[in-house]
Amino acid sequence: MPTAAAPSVTTRELTDRECWDYLAAREYGRIAVIRDGEPAIYPIGYAVAPGGIRIRTRIGSKLLAILIDGRVAFEVDDLDEHVARSVMVVGWAEQLDAHDAAESSTPVAPYAGADAHAVLLITPTRITGRELSLDAATVRSP
Amino acid sequence: MPTAAAPSVTTRELTDRECWDYLAAREYGRIAVIRDGEPAIYPIGYAVAPGGIRIRTRIGSKLLAILIDGRVAFEVDDLDEHVARSVMVVGWAEQLDAHDAAESSTPVAPYAGADAHAVLLITPTRITGRELSLDAATVRSP
Numbered sequence: 531m532p533t534a535a536a537p538s539v540t541t542r543e544l545t546d547r548e549c550w551d552y553l554a555a556r557e558y559g560r561i562a563v564i565r566d567g568e569p570a571i572y573p574i575g576y577a578v579a580p581g582g583i584r585i586r587t588r589i590g591s592k593l594l595a596i597l598i599d600g601r602v603a604f605e606v607d608d609l610d611e612h613v614a615r616s617v618m619v620v621g622w623a624e625q626l627d628a629h630d631a632a633e634s635s636t637p638v639a640p641y642a643g644a645d646a647h648a649v650l651l652i653t654p655t656r657i658t659g660r661e662l663s664l665d666a667a668t669v670r671s672p
Numbered sequence: 673m674p675t676a677a678a679p680s681v682t683t684r685e686l687t688d689r690e691c692w693d694y695l696a697a698r699e700y701g702r703i704a705v706i707r708d709g710e711p712a713i714y715p716i717g718y719a720v721a722p723g724g725i726r727i728r729t730r731i732g733s734k735l736l737a738i739l740i741d742g743r744v745a746f747e748v749d750d751l752d753e754h755v756a757r758s759v760m761v762v763g764w765a766e767q768l769d770a771h772d773a774a775e776s777s778t779p780v781a782p783y784a785g786a787d788a789h790a791v792l793l794i795t796p797t798r799i800t801g802r803e804l805s806l807d808a809a810t811v812r813s814p
Contacts, residue, residue: 539786560702560747560749564706564711568762569745570704571704573758601709603704605702607715618713620710641751642681644680662783664783
């Protein structure tokens, strides 16, 4: 039996519908931004809402300053022993005004804290998703 | 009982040692890069190795092209009902030559596939980590 064997992987692109269903069924992802010319990643709670992805953060926070009117990537993933899936939204983040924020059904993500009153909407310009399946029957030597 | 209550959150910065211990105990994270001027996130298997973080991908892959000699952020996180933790490494990714790659103990991350022969080293220039704890005793109304 080969010692460095790895299973073969089948990749499938998710449809837009599958991507949104995937996001709607979850509530915790990561957001990537460009900060001072370099990428940065922050885990964050979210909710799928009309128009895109809504997130909360503290007013005056460092993250808010980076996000406002900025190009962002938002990603959610999971994996188990057989399948790995990930969905990525690329878009623009903008802060909602008090009226729109008040109408928001965005849940208060627990780790955002009770003072996370700034609500942002990420408007997607692109959504992509992939599902990787391990084919245990075709384990082979590299 | 308030309907929009959220617990208060205590934030603690992790020490460098705690960050590395956290990374060494896990094997699955996300890498963020700047692609055509916008951020992008990819989930990826990894191993902590001397000098930084080692990852594998396919030779000739799109990800490899983006990563080589590029500024990257690498992040691992987890959360449960009480604590959320995340560690981020910012650094440079470079492809190891065949000799160094062969000496690598980097496991073949299953979802990288059997043909993931390109081994990259992310050399950290900065590592940061945070632990957020929910204080259930201080639940309050916003």
